[in-house]
Amino acid sequence: xxxxxxxxxxxxxxxxxxxxxxxxxxxxxxxxxxxxxxxxxxxxxxxxxxxxxxxxxxxxxxxxxxxxxxxxxxxxxxxxxxxxxxxxxxxxxxxxxxxxxxxxxxxxxxxxx
Amino acid sequence: xxxxxxxxxxxxxxxxxxxxxxxxxxxxxxxxxxxxxxxxxxxxxxxxxxxxxxxxxxxxxxxxxxxxxxxxxxxxxxxxxxxxxxxxxxxxxxxxxxxxxxxxxxxxxxxxxx
Numbered sequence: 001x002x003x004x005x006x007x008x009x010x011x012x013x014x015x016x017x018x019x020x021x022x023x024x025x026x027x028x029x030x031x032x033x034x035x036x037x038x039x040x041x042x043x044x045x046x047x048x049x050x051x052x053x054x055x056x057x058x059x060x061x062x063x064x065x066x067x068x069x070x071x072x073x074x075x076x077x078x079x080x081x082x083x084x085x086x087x088x089x090x091x092x093x094x095x096x097x098x099x100x101x102x103x104x105x106x107x108x109x110x111x112x113x
Numbered sequence: 114x115x116x117x118x119x120x121x122x123x124x125x126x127x128x129x130x131x132x133x134x135x136x137x138x139x140x141x142x143x144x145x146x147x148x149x150x151x152x153x154x155x156x157x158x159x160x161x162x163x164x165x166x167x168x169x170x171x172x173x174x175x176x177x178x179x180x181x182x183x184x185x186x187x188x189x190x191x192x193x194x195x196x197x198x199x200x201x202x203x204x205x206x207x208x209x210x211x212x213x214x215x216x217x218x219x220x221x222x223x224x225x226x227x
Contacts, residue, residue, distance in 0.1 A: 043220045044206075098169045099161070100158045100161050101206075
């Protein structure tokens, strides 16, 4: 079946550090891939997405590239801020499965000033 | 415009009681999804509606869980004879149709079963 695996947290970084959160997936065919973010006390919101191999999603300085050969969609940011502290979820969906999202377990990021 | 809304925001109930959770999707969104977020299980898919039909109920954990959608809009998730393991945050999401892929999430209902 379809599944998503993320690196475990919590991840603690200093402000302006480089961030990588690893995400790998298992799926048949060609899923769409997503990163969702949940800020403290807020709901889930889409951070970025990619719908086909080699696509790069980007938003708010975050980037992730859809790598089919390694079945990965790692999240990166060159310089994190305190305001990036949140829980990050990698997810996939398949159009022919109704578009339901299959989530990884989430990675908590804490950025210290 | 208005986003996805859910009510109540918090619900405390006693074991064995029934609860109803409501979701109001974004107007015009035909696809609606329910998910559950719990400490032990992370974020899990429960059920998907396209219009008023539910083509995929595969995530409902037991027959105590049911959901319906009326008028292609509001959805209600019902949990009968609640158990302590039902304690979680129940999230609703919608999108214009499943092909659009980006789902818009509500704030969730936090359910605590005592």
